[in-house]
Amino acid sequence: MADHHRARIEFDPRFTVAEVPDRLFGSFVEHLGRCVYTGIYEPDHPTATPEGLRGDVLDLIAELGPTMIRYPGGNYVSGHRWEDGIGPKQDRPRRLDLAWRTTETNQFGLGEFITFCRTVGVEPNMALNLGTRGLEEALDLLEYANHPGGTHWSDLRRSHGHAEPFDIKLWCLGNEMDGPWQIGQRTATEYGRIADQTARAMRMIDPGLDLVACGSSSRAMPTFGAWEAEVLAQSYESVDYISAHAYYQPHGGDLASFMASAQDMELFIDGVIATADAVGAKLKSDKKINIAFDEWNVWYQDAPAPEQAEPWPVAPRQLEDVYSAMDAVVFGSLLITLLRRCDRVTAACLAQLVNVIAPIMTEPGGPAWRQTTFYPFAEASAHGRGTVLGVNADAPVLDTAKYGEVPALHSVAVANEDGTITVFAVNRDLESPLSLEIDAATLPAFTDVAVSTLTDADPHAKNTLAEPERVTPAVNKEVTVKEGLITVELPPMSWNTIRIA
Secondary structure (H helix, E strand, C coil), rough: CCCCCCEEEEEEEEEEEEECHHHEEEEEECCCCCCCCCEEECCCCCCCCCEEEEEEHHHHHHHCCEEEEEEEECCCHHHHHHHHHHHHHHHHHCEEEEECCCEEECCCHHHHHHHHHHHHHHHEEEEEECCCCCCCHHHHHHHHHHHHCHHHHHHHHHHHHCCCCCCCCCEEEEECCCCCCCCCCCCCCHHHHHHHHHHHHHHHHHHCCEEECCCCCCCCCCCCCCCHHHHHHHHHHHHCEEEEEEEEEECCCCCHHCCCCHHHHHHHHHHHHHHHHHHHHHCCCCCCCCCEEEEEEECCCCCCCCCCCCCCCCCCCCCCCEEEEEHHHHHHHHHHHHCCCCCCCCEEEEECCECCCCCCCEECCCCEEECCHHHHHHHHHHCCCCCCEEEEEEEEEEEECCCEEEEEEEEEEEEHHHHHEEEEEECCCCCCCEEEEEEEECCCCCCCEEEEEEECCCCEEECCCCCCCCCCCCCCCCCCEEEEEEEEECCCCCCEEECCC
């Protein structure tokens, strides 16, 4: 392209990728740090509901717009005893959580989680402990949660004040079972067999379940690909999804590669699809295994952990990353990738929801506020529903040390049910603006173009307790419409939501 500050996209509503699945906008609540305690659950908080949920956090979750929440882990689930979190709270045991080296009080458990999901209007996604436990405990939990009544576990649920079944349809068969950090780590053959056995037995109780087998913990795992192939060889016909997990952060000051992190996510998705389809072809199956990208985010894993005043603390501050404007733009780019690949990535979970690498932060007894990453998720959830369109893009390229040449523009278009077309666009260039031309010749007559932009002159600017609105989206007035061509000026390092009404 002659002009290295100009990009162009075109699309036609007749050419589509897929309907956007509701489960694409999932999130994740783990018993880790302050995600649960003083995050979503704080009975003594001034805004607390009768159930002990923080009212200010509930309001922010409604604004954020998650559709599904995975629980109770994460690494935590591989040592979790689900029975500890049911029944009268005064009778619940305190346990050591080996995954995060804390003490779990079990004052928030399965019933409280379902109440929370129903309060905020999201689908529950339950993870099973296939680390220290197995098939029998999974079946007991399923009977407690979903069977109407007349059996030991279902009647126990009713005696705990939950007359109606929880009706949990989406279940994760363990968590990151390939990881040496995981309690009860298994080989691919061992895990594939227990996943298959558990899935087939669970379907004897409820044939309509959607079941997720553990894929590789990351694309960087030495067993990536081989793990998926072996697990699916064992369980292909009994599961619906294979999971993917990915976290991104800058390394060694290489911000250009960090801005292009979605390139890695795209390659990860390609690899999992190719592996799953190869297994299906070998098995001569018409079935397609989809991807549950049920952990994704920006996460500064190299950040030093705060010192704890005592061993085995209760709900200490852990993994409380404070996100910058740059982090939010990268985060938005990851969302664009999930939307672009929603034909096969049909479930996803932002990890996590509150306080722990999260879009929402709280202070115990104090306020709650939005991190910078809150805004791309909220805008995508609000305006990214409908049908993803095939997009042809022409953009200048940027050189990166990690991914080679990458396009400066990362974008996706979604045709909303009300006739609006929403374009989400990221300018990956940290220094130069990008003039984006949208060819609207194939679109129905439109009456308005509205653009919201998140950026900052300081890429490291953050929202904090002291400055909770330091970085927020603003109306972008640098828009022109002429002869079927919409031109929007995208600032350097920016996330942009373009609504063509």
